[in-house]
Amino acid sequence: VDNKDANNVVIVGSWTSSTYETGYYGADYIHDANTGKGQKSVTFRFNVPLDGTYDVYFRYATGGNRANNVPIDIQCSTGLVSVIVDEQTQGSQWVKIATLNFNAGNTNTLTVRTTDTSGFVTVDATGLIPKFDLDPGFTGNRWVDDDGDGVCNYVEYLNGTNPGDALSYLKVSINLANTSRLIRFLALAEKSYSILYRVNPTAGEWKKLIDIEASQNTRTVEIPDDSTDTHRFYRIVSPSF
Numbered sequence: 001v002d003n004k005d006a007n008n009v010v011i012v013g014s015w016t017s018s019t020y021e022t023g024y025y026g027a028d029y030i031h032d033a034n035t036g037k038g039q040k041s042v043t044f045r046f047n048v049p050l051d052g053t054y055d056v057y058f059r060y061a062t063g064g065n066r067a068n069n070v071p072i073d074i075q076c077s078t079g080l081v082s083v084i085v086d087e088q089t090q091g092s093q094w095v096k097i098a099t100l101n102f103n104a105g106n107t108n109t110l111t112v113r114t115t116d117t118s119g120f121v122t123v124d125a126t127g128l129i130p131k132f133d134l135d136p137g138f139t140g141n142r143w144v145d146d147d148g149d150g151v152c153n154y155v156e157y158l159n160g161t162n163p164g165d166a167l168s169y170l171k172v173s174i175n176l177a178n179t180s181r182l183i184r185f186l187a188l189a190e191k192s193y194s195i196l197y198r199v200n201p202t203a204g205e206w207k208k209l210i211d212i213e214a215s216q217n218t219r220t221v222e223i224p225d226d227s228t229d230t231h232r233f234y235r236i237v238s239p240s241f
Helices: 153-159
Strands: 009-012 016-018 029-031 041-048 052-059 070-076 079-085 095-102 105-113 125-130 172-177 180-187 193-198 207-212 219-225 233-237
Touching: 041 125, 052 105, 070 095, 079 095, 193 219, 207 219
Parallel strands: none
Antiparallel strands: 009 041, 016 029, 041 105, 052 095, 052 125, 070 079, 070 105, 172 180, 180 219, 193 207, 193 233
């Protein structure tokens, strides 16, 4: 995630764009001008593709007038983790600052603060690298979203969707009406599915609600569930079994 990514970066306070130091990622990096300490921050949002353990990298522009005590807060699956980064060394490269567990989705963040820092705080980019093994059958560019549908190529591979078709991705929704649930998802052509459920998100047996037979056409499927369970968690599996 680059500092210029307006969709995934929130900047608080006045930061200055610079290209003075070489080796920055993207169009530039930014710095706090060594002013307004504690009143400025930069928060990056990670769109994590899969649950798992990731190495966390941070990129900044180094220099002798940089702060050596930059506080960084990382929101991960286990809560808030704080680290201190010395920006007087190792700059203009990807510096690993932590190894943490993250849940899939966009609730994971990294926030660079300027509180109690002495010297310029610079911010360039941040990123994650997975520590888990990938399916060896996948040979493409893993974390790029080639068709721009918001789902990276590797997750499309796991879902059985087409990474070259912006209309081919897994869409799932659940509508509630009193105690009735209506599960709706996009069933892809030539694929069968099983809908499973259980009452606990992390424990217990997955039970089958229904099988969806394969069709020649991609279509939206709606499955009602009138269970009186207070909570139900669902899983969609393809092919059906």
